[in-house]
Amino acid sequence: MRTPNSNMNTGLRKGKWSHEEDQMLIAYISRYGIWNWSQMPRFAGLSRSGKSCRLRWMNYLKPNIKRGNFSKEEEEIILHSHSVLGNKWSAIASKLPGRTDNDVKNFWYTHLKKRVSHYNKNPETHEQNGESEFGCINMDEMEQPVNHLNKVLESCLTYEDDIFSSSSSFPHYDTSSPGTIDDLQCFWQQLSPFENLELGNTHLNMFSNEFF
DNA sequence: AAAGCTTTCAACCGCGTGGGT
DNA sequence: AACCCACGCGGTTGAAAGCTT
Numbered sequence: 001m002r003t004p005n006s007n008m009n010t011g012l013r014k015g016k017w018s019h020e021e022d023q024m025l026i027a028y029i030s031r032y033g034i035w036n037w038s039q040m041p042r043f044a045g046l047s048r049s050g051k052s053c054r055l056r057w058m059n060y061l062k063p064n065i066k067r068g069n070f071s072k073e074e075e076e077i078i079l080h081s082h083s084v085l086g087n088k089w090s091a092i093a094s095k096l097p098g099r100t101d102n103d104v105k106n107f108w109y110t111h112l113k114k115r116v117s118h119y120n121k122n123p124e125t126h127e128q129n130g131e132s133e134f135g136c137i138n139m140d141e142m143e144q145p146v147n148h149l150n151k152v153l154e155s156c157l158t159y160e161d162d163i164f165s166s167s168s169s170f171p172h173y174d175t176s177s178p179g180t181i182d183d184l185q186c187f188w189q190q191l192s193p194f195e196n197l198e199l200g201n202t203h204l205n206m207f208s209n210e211f212f
Numbered sequence: 213a214a215a216g217c218t219t220t221c222a223a224c225c226g227c228g229t230g231g232g233t
Numbered sequence: 234a235a236c237c238c239a240c241g242c243g244g245t246t247g248a249a250a251g252c253t254t
Contacts, residue, residue, distance in 0.1 A: 038239065055223065090242060101242070106221050
C-alpha cells in the first residue's frame with residue numbers, strides 16, 4: 001500500500017484509492033464502458049494515470065472479483081499451473097474465475113512458495129507421507145477441480161443468454177445512495193452470470209439506464 | 213504497554229508486444 | 234521500415250496490520 005500523494009510534475013495522485021475515487025471510476029465505466037485507459041481518467045474527473053485506473057479496475061473494482069481466502073481447490077490449481085507455466089500469473093489466474101493475476105502472484109509468494117521450497121528441500125519426507133509437491137493430492141485428482149470450474153463457467157455463459165433476453169432479471173442498485181464498497185461488491189455479485197465477460201460498451205449500455 | 217520484527221497485499225514501475233500511421 | 238501509443242504482464246515496493254518479545 002502506498003500513501004496518498006501526488007506527483008509534483010504531473011499533478012497525478014498516487015497511492016491508496018479513496019472510496020470517492022472508486023465510486024467515480026465505477027460510475028464512469030458503468031456508463032461509458034472502457035474505451036481508452038489513458039484518456040479516461042480526465043473524462044471521469046480522476047487525477048490518476050490511466051495505468052493506475054486500469055489496475056484499480058482490473059484488480060479490485062471489476063465485477064465478480066473474488067475476495068478473501070483461497071480455497072484448497074484454488075491452491076492446488078495454482079500449484080499445478082505454476083509447475084507447468086512458471087510465473088505466468090495471468091495465465092494461471094485465467095484458470096481461477098474471479099481471481100486476478102496480482103492476487104495469484106501475492107498468494108504464491110506469501111503462502112505457496114514456502115511450501116514448494118520446503119518440498120524441494122525435503123522430498124523424501126513428503127513422499128513418505130504420500131504427498132505430491134503440491135501438498136497432498138495426486139495429479140489425477142488435480143484435474144477434477146479444473147473440470148469443475150470449466151463446467152461452472154459454461155453454465156454461466158449459457159445463463160448469460162437467458163438473462164439478456166429478460167431485462168427484469170437485472171438486479172437493481174440504488175446509485176443515489178450507493179453505500180459502502182461492500183454494498184457495491186454485493187451488487188456486483190448479483191451480476192455473477194456476467195462474470196468473466198469483458199464489460200464492453202454493448203453489455204454495459206444494456207443496463208446502464210436502469211443502473212442510473 | 214510499547215517497541216521491534218514479520219507478513220500481507222495494494223499499488224507502482226519498467227519493459228515487451230501489437231496495432232496504427 | 235520506423236516510430237508512436239496503448240495495453241498487459243511480471244517484478245518490486247512499502248504502508249498497514251499482525252505478531253512476538
